[in-house]
Amino acid sequence: MNKMTGNGTEKGTRHIIEEGIRNTATKMLESGEVDVFIGYEEGTLPLRTTPAFITCPEDATRLVWGPACENNLTVYLPKFQGAVGVVVKGCDVRTLTNLILENQISRDKVKIVGVPCSGIIDRDRIRKVLGTEGPIERSMERPVRSAQVTERSLILEGDGFEFEIQLEDVLAPSCETCAYPIPVVYDVLIGDESMARHAKDSEAGYVEVTRFAELERDARFSYFSREIERCIQCYACRQACPLCYCPECFTDRQSPKWISRWRGLSDKILFHLGRILHVAGRCVDCGACRRACPVGIDLRLLTKNMEKVVKESFEYESGLDIDCLPLLAAYKREDPDDFIL
Amino acid sequence: MLDSISAKAPENWEPKIVAFLCNWCSYAGADLAGTGRIQYPPNVRVIRVPCSGRVDPLMILKCLTRGADGVLVSGCHPGDCHYIAGNYLARRKFALLDELLDFFGIEKGRVHFSWVSAAEGEKFADVVKQVTETVKAQGKPCLGQICGDERG
Amino acid sequence: MGEDTFKGLLKIAKEDLDVLVDAFAKSSYVVLAPVAEGEATKFGVIGGMRIKIPHLTTRPVKELFFPQNETLFSFDCSGKADSTIKTPDAVTPDGVIPDAVMPDAVATDGISPRVIMGVRPCDARALVLLDYVFASNEYKDPYYTIRREQTVVITFACPRPGIACFCASTGGGPYDETGSDVMFMESDDSYLIKVISEKGRRLFQESLPLLKGGCSECPCVIFEADDTDIRAARDAKAASEQLLSANCSANVPIEAAVDTLGRSTGFSDPAWEEIYRKCLGCAVCTYLCPTCHCFDIGDEETNDYGERVRNWDSCMFPLFTLHASGHNPRPSRKERFRQRVMHKFNYFVEANDCIACVGCGRCVENCPVNLDIRQVLSVFAGGVFA
Numbered sequence: 001m002n003k004m005t006g007n008g009t010e011k012g013t014r015h016i017i018e019e020g021i022r023n024t025a026t027k028m029l030e031s032g033e034v035d036v037f038i039g040y041e042e043g044t045l046p047l048r049t050t051p052a053f054i055t056c057p058e059d060a061t062r063l064v065w066g067p068a069c070e071n072n073l074t075v076y077l078p079k080f081q082g083a084v085g086v087v088v089k090g091c092d093v094r095t096l097t098n099l100i101l102e103n104q105i106s107r108d109k110v111k112i113v114g115v116p117c118s119g120i121i122d123r124d125r126i127r128k129v130l131g132t133e134g135p136i137e138r139s140m141e142r143p144v145r146s147a148q149v150t151e152r153s154l155i156l157e158g159d160g161f162e163f164e165i166q167l168e169d170v171l172a173p174s175c176e177t178c179a180y181p182i183p184v185v186y187d188v189l190i191g192d193e194s195m196a197r198h199a200k201d202s203e204a205g206y207v208e209v210t211r212f213a214e215l216e217r218d219a220r221f222s223y224f225s226r227e228i229e230r231c232i233q234c235y236a237c238r239q240a241c242p243l244c245y246c247p248e249c250f251t252d253r254q255s256p257k258w259i260s261r262w263r264g265l266s267d268k269i270l271f272h273l274g275r276i277l278h279v280a281g282r283c284v285d286c287g288a289c290r291r292a293c294p295v296g297i298d299l300r301l302l303t304k305n306m307e308k309v310v311k312e313s314f315e316y317e318s319g320l321d322i323d324c325l326p327l328l329a330a331y332k333r334e335d336p337d338d339f340i341l
Numbered sequence: 342m343l344d345s346i347s348a349k350a351p352e353n354w355e356p357k358i359v360a361f362l363c364n365w366c367s368y369a370g371a372d373l374a375g376t377g378r379i380q381y382p383p384n385v386r387v388i389r390v391p392c393s394g395r396v397d398p399l400m401i402l403k404c405l406t407r408g409a410d411g412v413l414v415s416g417c418h419p420g421d422c423h424y425i426a427g428n429y430l431a432r433r434k435f436a437l438l439d440e441l442l443d444f445f446g447i448e449k450g451r452v453h454f455s456w457v458s459a460a461e462g463e464k465f466a467d468v469v470k471q472v473t474e475t476v477k478a479q480g481k482p483c484l485g486q487i488c489g490d491e492r493g
Numbered sequence: 494m495g496e497d498t499f500k501g502l503l504k505i506a507k508e509d510l511d512v513l514v515d516a517f518a519k520s521s522y523v524v525l526a527p528v529a530e531g532e533a534t535k536f537g538v539i540g541g542m543r544i545k546i547p548h549l550t551t552r553p554v555k556e557l558f559f560p561q562n563e564t565l566f567s568f569d570c571s572g573k574a575d576s577t578i579k580t581p582d583a584v585t586p587d588g589v590i591p592d593a594v595m596p597d598a599v600a601t602d603g604i605s606p607r608v609i610m611g612v613r614p615c616d617a618r619a620l621v622l623l624d625y626v627f628a629s630n631e632y633k634d635p636y637y638t639i640r641r642e643q644t645v646v647i648t649f650a651c652p653r654p655g656i657a658c659f660c661a662s663t664g665g666g667p668y669d670e671t672g673s674d675v676m677f678m679e680s681d682d683s684y685l686i687k688v689i690s691e692k693g694r695r696l697f698q699e700s701l702p703l704l705k706g707g708c709s710e711c712p713c714v715i716f717e718a719d720d721t722d723i724r725a726a727r728d729a730k731a732a733s734e735q736l737l738s739a740n741c742s743a744n745v746p747i748e749a750a751v752d753t754l755g756r757s758t759g760f761s762d763p764a765w766e767e768i769y770r771k772c773l774g775c776a777v778c779t780y781l782c783p784t785c786h787c788f789d790i791g792d793e794e795t796n797d798y799g800e801r802v803r804n805w806d807s808c809m810f811p812l813f814t815l816h817a818s819g820h821n822p823r824p825s826r827k828e829r830f831r832q833r834v835m836h837k838f839n840y841f842v843e844a845n846d847c848i849a850c851v852g853c854g855r856c857v858e859n860c861p862v863n864l865d866i867r868q869v870l871s872v873f874a875g876g877v878f879a
Contacts, residue, residue, distance in 0.1 A: 044865040048863045049863070051770075051771040076770075145656050233776075234777045234807070239773040240773055240861050263561070294859040296531050
């Protein structure tokens with residue numbers, strides 16, 4: 001079976017965290033502190049884990065931890081009845097903070113089990129590395145038949161090849177420049193802060209954005225249009241986003257009907273720009289939307305740019321503070337107004 | 342369809358501009374411009390809204406994707422909002438929209454924001470002139486046609 | 494199938510594939526094959542590009558017959574147009590009817606025949622399932638039917654089924670011929686070609702004389718397969734089937750699951766309460782499914798012009814069943830998830846006597862939360878997922 005939990009070395013960091021998660025879940029469920037504990041368990045494919053909803057303490061042994069724990073589990077919280085424990089990474093907890101801030105879940109109903117994060121892997125990147133530097137042709141999909149995680153690398157096996165990739169080379173782009181690998185809010189922190197990835201200065205995340213902004217306007221428009229053009233409107237990005245919890249999305253509204261039945265490029269642009277505006281000042285760059293997309297659309301530049309604008313214009317960073325007003329529910333007299341005629 | 346990005350507008354092109362005007366200030370300002378017989382370009386189509394805070398950025402995007410070449414949003418001056426802070430809240434949203442559109446590659450000269458009070462008929466006419474000129478200067482229609490989605 | 498699979502085969506070297514494609518194009522077929530689109534792959538007009546067959550395209554071949562968005566007809570009320578309802582007369586190669594069309598006006602003439610290369614057996618089999626819906630004796634969808642009639646499906650057998658594949662459990666297999674007009678089978682450096690249907694035969698009859706081989710006299714890139722080739726192909730088939738069955742998650746107890754779901758208790762089985770929980774409610778599984786076929790029809794209009802449009806819809810969306818009154822008979826993801834599984838493994842079975850799943854594994858592979866249909870079926874089969 002594919003072990004994505006990565007117990008490569010005896011009592012490695014991941015092993016300690018995994019044990020910690022299991023023990024915490026058992027304790028919380030036994031004491032009745034929580035009704036459900038949401039964590040990760042082994043998936044059915046290599047390089048995958050899957051969300052687990054644990055209700056019996058005995059089942060806590062199913063819980064795992066590793067660099068394939070990609071889902072942002074806070075997406076399940078807004079609908080939850082009863083008390084819930086949830087495993088969160090540094091980014092996930094910031095969406096949770098937003099959910100609390102926006103009254104989608106009350107702080108006392110959720111037990112936050114923070115994990116010092118060392119980054120998660122990006123499957124698209126793995127495919128690229130396998131294709132360009134590795135043993136298989138780029139156009140071949142599903143090459144990997146099994147995968148093993150060691151402390152620093154992935155060992156991938158496929159049809160006629162075994163290939164080792166350094167974890168560092170296939171981290172999700174948002175993890176590479178992550179400024180908050182340690183949860184900013186928690187009830188329990190598993191392990192200790194030294195187990196997390198080294199936090200980057202948040203400016204590091206804006207390098208790409210700045211470079212992109214220097215391109216010609218038409219080049220920028222073409223890039224985004226071409227990305228968006230292949231959208232199949234499955235709305236996986238919206239559904240995977242913990243902050244897209246509207247009971248009825250504007251795309252589903254019949255009156256006014258924002259998205260026409262023609263579903264042309266302009267409708268797709270309207271959806272994506274609309275969504276990005278709706279998460280502006282809230283998005284924490286957890287990358288869930290990008291990972292969920294079946295056709296690999298990457299609009300991270302847009303969300304990252306919004307983050308940068310919000311930070312520079314309003315000195316606001318999403319999801320760090322549990323006792324403030326959401327960005328767009330507040331104002332200052334001295335907010336920037338240089339764009340007004 | 343994306344090849345038409347650099348398409349030029351036909352000669353004597355007159356852009357369509359949608360203007361969202363707040364009921365309490367800018368709409369009255371436009372009225373004043375009218376009663377004062379102040380001339381301004383006929384390119385704007387006015388939509389009266391209760392407050393500039395009512396203007397959802399989606400409305401602006403929808404205009405652009407459905408054939409408008411430019412959009413103007415105008416409300417009360419800061420501090421004058423009939424609902425106390427509607428225009429302050431709007432200002433934050435518009436700041437984000439402005440940056441988003443620019444980064445996305447939609448020309449800066451398409452979407453405009455202004456504060457026009459009920460007493461500023463002259464200013465309203467000036468704003469409309471300025472907006473019409475900048476939209477015209479883009480020299481081509483906006484998103485809807487570029488994407489080839491505008492039909493009929 | 495048995496031994497017949499390998500009778501009367503033709504053979505072409507892998508490197509000569511493009512020569513064959515040229516010949517198809519010359520005999521006025523439009524050739525479609527897998528093309529890359531960003532990180533994803535789908536079927537599109539290849540127009541001179543070299544053919545590359547991926548393991549499985551991200552997007553299934555169904556959209557070439559049943560496009561995601563399609564205008565059925567248009568209407569003009571301005572009084573200026575010649576007629577109030579417009580009818581188109583052509584289907585473009587990628588399957589889109591460019592203008593509006595009235596069903597009666599859909600005629601075969603003017604629509605160029607197409608060849609789709611590199612379809613996998615699962616996708617080809619899915620077309621036969623779609624035929625039950627769009628081309629049954631009772632109801633014939635003209636838009637779908639015309640595309641089906643004008644298309645030759647060339648399937649490439651799967652030498653190496655992937656980790657998410659489970660076609661054999663659904664009644665298909667890596668060398669299954671259902672829905673294929675021609676099948677290509679890998680054998681070392683060549684492909685063995687099996688012509689299956691009349692349409693396939695016609696394609697080769699028309700194209701072979703146009704083949705450009707080493708000399709100008711004869712089509713010397715296509716040969717008859719000899720015993721050695723056939724032996725190699727037979728071995729490849731056995732190896733492929735072996736590979737598939739060795740992959741334990743590819744052996745899904747579908748019959749037992751269909752049985753459970755078909756009982757009166759299937760719909761209200763307590764397992765539904767748990768199974769859907771991690772579902773996010775997106776449409777990845779339905780939109781990438783080669784057999785999902787639900788759609789929504791509506792009008793879209795501007796001033797005095799409008800079109801009647803048919804779009805894909807997904808049972809995973811709340812809007813799918815939302816009534817005008819505001820009532821929704823499938824209020825939560827539980828009911829919506831159940832609908833998807835029940836449709837495939839119960840309702841479709843009742844209507845057509847076969848399941849609406851071909852085991853391509855796209856929903857398994859692309860689900861953002863790894864909610865695996867194989868696991869779901871195993872639960873209903875009373876077994877444990879290995």
